[in-house]
Amino acid sequence: MKRALIASLAFLMFAAVASAQNSTSETQHKTPPTIDQRTTGMQKLPGFFTYFWDAREGKLWLQIDKWNTPFLYYESLPNGVGSNDVGLDRGQPGKTKVVHFERGGPRILLVAENERYRAVTDDLEQRQAVQQAFAQSVLWGFEAAAEDGESVLVDATPFFLSDAHEVAAKLAALKQGNYHVDPSRSAIYLSRTRNFPENTDVESTLTFVGENPGGWVEQVTPDPRAITVHEHFSFIPAPSDGFHERSDDPRSSFFGISYMDFATPVDQPIVKRYIAHFRLAKKDPSAAMSEPVKPIVYYVDRAIPEPIRSAVVEGTAWWDTAFRAAGYNEAFQVKLLPEGVDPMDVRYNVVEWVPRATRGWAYGSAIVDPRTGEIINGHVNLDALRIRQVFLIAQGLLDPFGRDPAALQRANEMALARIRQLDAHETGHTLGLMHNYAGSIVNRSSVMDYPPPTVALGADGALDVSDAYAIGIGEWDKVSIAYGYSDLSQAKNRHWRLTRFSMLHSQEGFCTSRIRTPARSAPPAPSRTFGIPAAMISTA
Numbered sequence: 001m002k003r004a005l006i007a008s009l010a011f012l013m014f015a016a017v018a019s020a021q022n023s024t025s026e027t028q029h030k031t032p033p034t035i036d037q038r039t040t041g042m043q044k045l046p047g048f049f050t051y052f053w054d055a056r057e058g059k060l061w062l063q064i065d066k067w068n069t070p071f072l073y074y075e076s077l078p079n080g081v082g083s084n085d086v087g088l089d090r091g092q093p094g095k096t097k098v099v100h101f102e103r104g105g106p107r108i109l110l111v112a113e114n115e116r117y118r119a120v121t122d123d124l125e126q127r128q129a130v131q132q133a134f135a136q137s138v139l140w141g142f143e144a145a146a147e148d149g150e151s152v153l154v155d156a157t158p159f160f161l162s163d164a165h166e167v168a169a170k171l172a173a174l175k176q177g178n179y180h181v182d183p184s185r186s187a188i189y190l191s192r193t194r195n196f197p198e199n200t201d202v203e204s205t206l207t208f209v210g211e212n213p214g215g216w217v218e219q220v221t222p223d224p225r226a227i228t229v230h231e232h233f234s235f236i237p238a239p240s241d242g243f244h245e246r247s248d249d250p251r252s253s254f255f256g257i258s259y260m261d262f263a264t265p266v267d268q269p270i271v272k273r274y275i276a277h278f279r280l281a282k283k284d285p286s287a288a289m290s291e292p293v294k295p296i297v298y299y300v301d302r303a304i305p306e307p308i309r310s311a312v313v314e315g316t317a318w319w320d321t322a323f324r325a326a327g328y329n330e331a332f333q334v335k336l337l338p339e340g341v342d343p344m345d346v347r348y349n350v351v352e353w354v355p356r357a358t359r360g361w362a363y364g365s366a367i368v369d370p371r372t373g374e375i376i377n378g379h380v381n382l383d384a385l386r387i388r389q390v391f392l393i394a395q396g397l398l399d400p401f402g403r404d405p406a407a408l409q410r411a412n413e414m415a416l417a418r419i420r421q422l423d424a425h426e427t428g429h430t431l432g433l434m435h436n437y438a439g440s441i442v443n444r445s446s447v448m449d450y451p452p453p454t455v456a457l458g459a460d461g462a463l464d465v466s467d468a469y470a471i472g473i474g475e476w477d478k479v480s481i482a483y484g485y486s487d488l489s490q491a492k493n494r495h496w497r498l499t500r501f502s503m504l505h506s507q508e509g510f511c512t513s514r515i516r517t518p519a520r521s522a523p524p525a526p527s528r529t530f531g532i533p534a535a536m537i538s539t540a
């Protein structure tokens with residue numbers, strides 16, 4: 001197939017040369033304009049993929065200069081619908097794919113690669129056999145409108161105004177109506193269309209029109225026949241080499257990736273499993289404690305009001321304890337999101353605030369390189385109404401009629417304690433961790449559980465909620481982080497070290513998402529524990 005393609009390209013080139021020799025005027029007619037000529041008067045935004053904004057036409061032109069070179073494509077939903085039942089929330093992560101551009105004449109294809117089936121070997125023919133045996137997915141076709149050598153300019157507006165997040169499909173599946181994008185009510189959203197060397201970001205305002213809207217969209221839209229949201233597109237360079245894949249252990253409690261490796265010897269498992277984790281290494285691998293080469297920094301949404309914001313900063317920062325236990329100083333840091341930073345900018349791990357019409361789930365998710373399991377970005381979504389629900393529970397326990405200011409203060413404190421715990425839980429998911437449903441009943445060993453409040457009965461018969469929720473992460477969480485993040489670059493027996501962490505894990509007692517237990521109420525299912533993740537999301 002590739003040989004045929006090369007042959008046809010060679011023919012086209014020959015034809016072009018022959019044409020040039022035959023007629024200069026005809027050549028001028030057929031020669032595409034240069035990118036400079038075609039983009040005259042447009043605003044140029046250089047970045048990972050340079051693009052041009054044509055304000056007069058409302059079009060975004062993409063300059064493609066990297067061919068058959070894999071990069072990551074990630075889509076998300078910055079502005080949502082506002083209904084927990086519909087589940088299209090502000091800041092909702094979408095899918096991550098490994099893609100590349102390839103060209104056939106004037107047609108430019110954006111191709112999603114198939115990472116589920118591989119042959120990890122130097123043998124080119126084995127690799128090609130697997131590549132040709134399994135389908136790829138062409139996500140979009142563009143037309144070359146101008147070119148300079150290896151660089152081609154395409155009108156990418158229709159791609160960026162497409163429903164990559166599958167909002168219409170979700171609304172239909174939930175029987176909320178049959179919607180489609182109305183191009184006349186959709187546009188590139190410039191203030192969040194930004195370009196950097198590390199990521200090319202484009203955002204669009206999309207209006208979905210339809211009839212017979214369901215009750216949930218009626219509840220949250222000014223006119224349910226027009227649902228306007230934002231979708232966000234990120235092109236991210238494939239991470240550099242040097243990331244160390246860490247093998248999975250059923251006891252390790254991490255989400256991860258898996259794929260079939262057809263180059264595996266017959267006496268070894270053909271399915272390979274690796275955990276999802278951030279890239280982290282010590283500056284001094286021989287030191288018991290060392291600063292990291294690059295810390296993991298989380299940023300808290302400024303939209304979170306006080307005193308909740310401070311509770312969220314504290315809850316997120318609990319994880320620093322685990323990284324210190326794993327031998328790192330200052331490896332895990334928490335800051336406020338700088339003013340003006342887009343929460344969907346993948347360079348920032350974010351804890352984002354999600355107002356909805358009704359109380360809903362919190363989420364912890366991660367953008368993961370499907371090739372290696374490297375976490376590129378962590379993203380927590382915290383529901384704005386959750387604290388009110390916990391407060392009402394506490395008030396019901398302590399002072400149902402709201403007459404005692406001191407009791408209301410205690411109810412407030414219990415609600416904030418739950419938010420710290422909830423935020424730490426979701427942050428744990430973004431670090432790669434699954435649930436531990438035994439965490440609450442084994443000495444509060446993990447924040448990765450859904451903890452019930454502990455309420456004590458005082459000698460005077462009064463209820464005491466001062467210890468309703470644990471403070472800080474648990475021992476199991478520390479061993480988890482040690483498994484996923486310890487710098488083992490100088491370990492003599494890396495496999496033995498990892499096995500030891502796993503055994504320590506077992507001693508703490510755990511029940512992960514992979515195990516599930518009928519003894520507990522059914523938890524919301526993580527989208528997938530292993531496999532190439534569409535999105536690595538878990539809830540609480």
Ligand SMILES: [Zn+2]
Binds near residue numbers: 425426429435539540
């Ligand atoms: Zn969870």
